[in-house]
Amino acid sequence: MIGNYIESIERGADTIVITGSCGPCRFGFYGLMQEDILRGLGYDVDIIVIDALREGHRDFIKNVRKVTKANNIFDIYRSAKLALKLIKRADNLTQKFNYTRAYAVDKDKVNGIMDDYLDKAVKVHGASELIELIDKTEGILSAVKLHKDYDPIKIGIIGEIYTIIEPFANFEVERRLGELGVLVEKSLTPTRWLEQHVINYPFGSKDENLKYKLAKPYLETPVGGHGRETIGSAIHYKNRGYDGAIQILPLNCMPEIVAKSILKNVSRDLDFPIMTLVVDEMTGEAGYVTRLEAFVDLVSKRREKRSIG
Amino acid sequence: MVNYYMGIDVGSVSTNIVLIDEENNLVYKRYLRTQGKPLVILQDGIREVAEELGHSNIAGVGTTGSGRYLASVLIGADVVKNEITCHAIAALDYNPETRTVLEIGGQDSKIIIIRDGIVVDFAMNTVCAAGTGSFLDRQALRLGMDISEFGNIALNSKNPVRIAGRCAVFAESDMIHKQQLGHNQEDIVSGLCNALVRNYLSNVAKGKDLQPVILFQGGVAANKGIRKAFEDQLGQKIHVPTHYDVMGAIGAAILSKEVVKDRGESRFKGFDIYKRDYRVSPIDCNGCSNICEILEIREDDKILARYGDKCGKWSL
Numbered sequence: 001m002i003g004n005y006i007e008s009i010e011r012g013a014d015t016i017v018i019t020g021s022c023g024p025c026r027f028g029f030y031g032l033m034q035e036d037i038l039r040g041l042g043y044d045v046d047i048i049v050i051d052a053l054r055e056g057h058r059d060f061i062k063n064v065r066k067v068t069k070a071n072n073i074f075d076i077y078r079s080a081k082l083a084l085k086l087i088k089r090a091d092n093l094t095q096k097f098n099y100t101r102a103y104a105v106d107k108d109k110v111n112g113i114m115d116d117y118l119d120k121a122v123k124v125h126g127a128s129e130l131i132e133l134i135d136k137t138e139g140i141l142s143a144v145k146l147h148k149d150y151d152p153i154k155i156g157i158i159g160e161i162y163t164i165i166e167p168f169a170n171f172e173v174e175r176r177l178g179e180l181g182v183l184v185e186k187s188l189t190p191t192r193w194l195e196q197h198v199i200n201y202p203f204g205s206k207d208e209n210l211k212y213k214l215a216k217p218y219l220e221t222p223v224g225g226h227g228r229e230t231i232g233s234a235i236h237y238k239n240r241g242y243d244g245a246i247q248i249l250p251l252n253c254m255p256e257i258v259a260k261s262i263l264k265n266v267s268r269d270l271d272f273p274i275m276t277l278v279v280d281e282m283t284g285e286a287g288y289v290t291r292l293e294a295f296v297d298l299v300s301k302r303r304e305k306r307s308i309g
Numbered sequence: 310m311v312n313y314y315m316g317i318d319v320g321s322v323s324t325n326i327v328l329i330d331e332e333n334n335l336v337y338k339r340y341l342r343t344q345g346k347p348l349v350i351l352q353d354g355i356r357e358v359a360e361e362l363g364h365s366n367i368a369g370v371g372t373t374g375s376g377r378y379l380a381s382v383l384i385g386a387d388v389v390k391n392e393i394t395c396h397a398i399a400a401l402d403y404n405p406e407t408r409t410v411l412e413i414g415g416q417d418s419k420i421i422i423i424r425d426g427i428v429v430d431f432a433m434n435t436v437c438a439a440g441t442g443s444f445l446d447r448q449a450l451r452l453g454m455d456i457s458e459f460g461n462i463a464l465n466s467k468n469p470v471r472i473a474g475r476c477a478v479f480a481e482s483d484m485i486h487k488q489q490l491g492h493n494q495e496d497i498v499s500g501l502c503n504a505l506v507r508n509y510l511s512n513v514a515k516g517k518d519l520q521p522v523i524l525f526q527g528g529v530a531a532n533k534g535i536r537k538a539f540e541d542q543l544g545q546k547i548h549v550p551t552h553y554d555v556m557g558a559i560g561a562a563i564l565s566k567e568v569v570k571d572r573g574e575s576r577f578k579g580f581d582i583y584k585r586d587y588r589v590s591p592i593d594c595n596g597c598s599n600i601c602e603i604l605e606i607r608e609d610d611k612i613l614a615r616y617g618d619k620c621g622k623w624s625l
Contacts, residue, residue: 003598007598286375287375287417287433290391290392294392294428298427302427
């Protein structure tokens with residue numbers, strides 16, 4: 001995460017916004033610790049830690065004001081609405097990439113379009129230019145030639161939100177699986193997180209609440225991080241007809257370790273293949289690729305067998 | 310001319326080359342040490358095959374192991390497959406009733422759970438090499454014995470000592486401690502075998518249902534001490550296939566046969582490849598903050614492949 005910050009600072013960011021939490025996961029510490037590290041490295045930026053609404057309304061509003069530089073509630077509302085729209089559009093586009101890559105005749109072409117988009121996305125200024133870029137990219141993607149009558153293997157990526165949305169941390173799991181012709185979806189995205197914790201506060205979004213309900217027979221209470229969501233997501237993917245799920249486990253993340261041991265039972269009870277991939281600072285990708293390929297082999301053989309017998 | 314299928318397993322410690330016939334019988338096998346020079350060793354291996362069986366027709370080639378993509382670029386493989394699938398295929402070919410495969414190689418160990426002839430679950434060791442062949446190699450060296458003698462010595466033990474097997478570093482200091490206390494060498498060796506198996510069963514095989522028939526493959530399967538430790542701790546009979554040390558390569562060869570059958574012809578570049586000059590040069594890309602290490606492979610003056618980049622701009 002520090003890497004992400006430094007990248008942004010070098011590109012001109014002067015404020016860092018991070019969410020906080022007082023939950024059982026050590027995440028609540030991150031903001032303060034990262035501030036300390038960044039100061040130590042000599043970066044002079046404003047760091048704003050936004051705690052969840054339930055942990056104090058007054059601070060929340062103060063911080064949001066600071067971030068948005070807005071003075072009245074309507075300005076805040078307008079900025080929030082715009083930010084949300086951008087996040088949603090960007091998340092939708094990422095999933096469209098996943099979809100197109102799975103079906104595409106030429107997977108490299110899809111990767112090329114994506115690289116081009118990511119390259120341009122950091123160069124555009126302001127919301128309207130970004131939306132224009134997303135519109136254009138969606139258009140290019142729609143023109144990619146797809147395999148008709150192709151029925152891809154479907155795999156859900158589950159785990160803690162940061163690890164599953166940051167391609168550098170998860171060895172580009174979405175791209176790699178897509179190249180193998182697999183349709184991938186992530187269980188958590190910034191959009192889903194916002195729907196759960198901000199937009200529908202304090203009730204939560206329908207989808208995420210469903211995951212809690214599904215996880216209940218295995219885990220009744222939150223264990224911090226996204227441990228409970230991981231279990232619920234696995235069951236949710238099974239119910240949606242997916243062929244398997246892959247848990248991305250950042251080494252020494254406590255909630256995900258709890259989830260990992262429970263996922264074994266979920267997998268057995270529901271007859272649903274789930275693999276856990278442990279990621280840490282090791283950059284040797286060979287073992288990682290081997291596991292992904294073997295898992296895709298396993299899942300497709302299972303499907304073949306089911307369709308015959 | 311007879312048709313043979315070639316399987317190549319380029320692992321971290323060994324590079325194996327096998328040839329099988331149409332009935333999956335093994336006609337040639339070569340076990341070479343990779344020694345960190347996969348390209349050179351592979352060329353040597355191919356030369357040896359050519360000298361012995363150069364007159365035969367190679368109808369298909371499959372590669373596996375952590376160096377499978379590199380090998381495929383060099384040789385022109387028809388199928389490039391991960392080790393898990395290859396080991397499972399070879400195990401099922403040896404015994405269709407197989408339900409568990411234990412595989413311990415030089416630097417990694419795996420378990421494959423098979424039911425009704427398909428892989429239903431698998432696991433590989435993660436960030437620790439305590440349960441693998443390199444660990445045994447190192448300890449044999451410390452004890453001043455040949456690794457091929459290791460297993461037989463272990464079998465002579467009547468009172469194996471207990472050695473902490475959780476971590477290679479601690480196992481070593483624990484072993485030294487037991488040596489200083491004056492334990493017999495065979496008891497220490499046997500204790501090491503037990504420690505390795507305990508480690509494997511509680512890490513790699515954790516939570517898995519190990520049902521018979523159980524096959525034990527990989528280089529370490531040669532070690533009778535380990536074999537016995539598995540039998541003692543599992544209370545099951547452990548079967549070691551005849552060609553336990555090259556099962557991955559056999560699996561790749563079998564797969565290539567199937568692929569070529571569908572495609573009609575092989576992409577094999579011919580035995581001449583050992584005569585050509587291959588060079589690998591690393592490139593550090595500074596195009597962005599990922600700073601990828603790119604490898605470029607040249608055949609004479611032609612660039613064969615480049616890989617290692619995250620963005621694809623170096624790909625051909």
